[in-house]
Amino acid sequence: MGRRASLTRGAHPLIPIPHLSRSRSRLRHQTPQQLRPTSPPPPLHPAAAASLHKRFVDAVAHLGIKNAVPKTIMQLMSVDGLTRENVASHLQKYRLYLKRMQGLSSGGGGGSDPATDRLFASSPVPAHFLHPNRVPSSDHFMPSFVPIATLQQQQQMAAVAAAAAAANAHLQPPQFHHRQISAAHYVSPTANGQFGSPPANGKFDQSFLARQTQQQTLQRMSTPSLHSPVGNYVEDLESANANGGRTVLTLFPTRDD
DNA sequence: GGGAGAATAT
DNA sequence: CATATTCTCC
Numbered sequence: 001m002g003r004r005a006s007l008t009r010g011a012h013p014l015i016p017i018p019h020l021s022r023s024r025s026r027l028r029h030q031t032p033q034q035l036r037p038t039s040p041p042p043p044l045h046p047a048a049a050a051s052l053h054k055r056f057v058d059a060v061a062h063l064g065i066k067n068a069v070p071k072t073i074m075q076l077m078s079v080d081g082l083t084r085e086n087v088a089s090h091l092q093k094y095r096l097y098l099k100r101m102q103g104l105s106s107g108g109g110g111g112s113d114p115a116t117d118r119l120f121a122s123s124p125v126p127a128h129f130l131h132p133n134r135v136p137s138s139d140h141f142m143p144s145f146v147p148i149a150t151l152q153q154q155q156q157m158a159a160v161a162a163a164a165a166a167a168n169a170h171l172q173p174p175q176f177h178h179r180q181i182s183a184a185h186y187v188s189p190t191a192n193g194q195f196g197s198p199p200a201n202g203k204f205d206q207s208f209l210a211r212q213t214q215q216q217t218l219q220r221m222s223t224p225s226l227h228s229p230v231g232n233y234v235e236d237l238e239s240a241n242a243n244g245g246r247t248v249l250t251l252f253p254t255r256d257d
Numbered sequence: 258g259g260g261a262g263a264a265t266a267t
Numbered sequence: 268c269a270t271a272t273t274c275t276c277c
Binding site for chain 1 (some may be wrong): 265
Binding site (some may be wrong): 069084095 | 268269270271
């Protein structure tokens with residue numbers, strides 16, 4: 001895992017540093033701030049990042065791996081500044097993780113790699129994501145997704161429809177990693193960084209949030225004594241925020257919290 | 258120096 | 268759209 005928050009490192013550049021030394025041929029990793037001095041450099045809130053990754057997971061889960069295409073996901077997320085490229089990249093990683101997970105699961109044995117586990121285990125993963133063919137009878141997870149009539153955008157509607165159609169195909173993804181540039185892209189400059197109450201997709205959020213809440217509740221109830229790293233969005237948010245106002249967003253505890 | 262993730266290129 | 272490659276980050 002590489003770059004991300006420097007919680008462990010402690011000393012980290014709060015502001016994006018121009019890596020001109022390296023980028024002589026390509027200039028792709030330039031920070032938006034440098035490129036667009038005119039635009040206000042809004043520090044991405046940790047909450048935003050966490051919500052983003054969560055949002056991504058939700059979108060994919062609701063859409064189903066079948067319909068989980070970068071374009072659809074991006075539209076569903078409705079995150080200003082988010083591009084298809086970003087989603088695609090994350091999606092790739094997401095798939096990789098799933099594949100890895102399957103191999104471990106199938107291979108038998110514990111299948112609990114400390115590295116991989118802590119890497120992706122942060123996100124709520126419904127059971128059947130790893131085994132689409134084998135759907136357990138005790139499927140506690142069904143998208144009771146109730147679309148509200150307050151749809152403002154067709155995107156959401158389409159997403160819901162797709163989700164319903166692909167209800168049988170579920171997959172839970174890893175987390176979204178936000179780097180300085182990514183974070184900036186993900187969050188809108190003008191936006192307050194609050195995904196919880198945007199008028200644009202209030203309905204959408206509600207559905208997702210509702211589902212997430214249920215998951216967390218279930219997990220807590222199931223393992224009250226054992227504190228599972230999964231489903232602790234609030235903690236992530238707080239931790240990230242408490243880590244000293246890290247400009248970069250740390251979605252998941254890559255290095256342990 | 259290595260590992261991991263993200264962005265870019267194909 | 269998916270995959271492969273590249274680069275940056277810690």
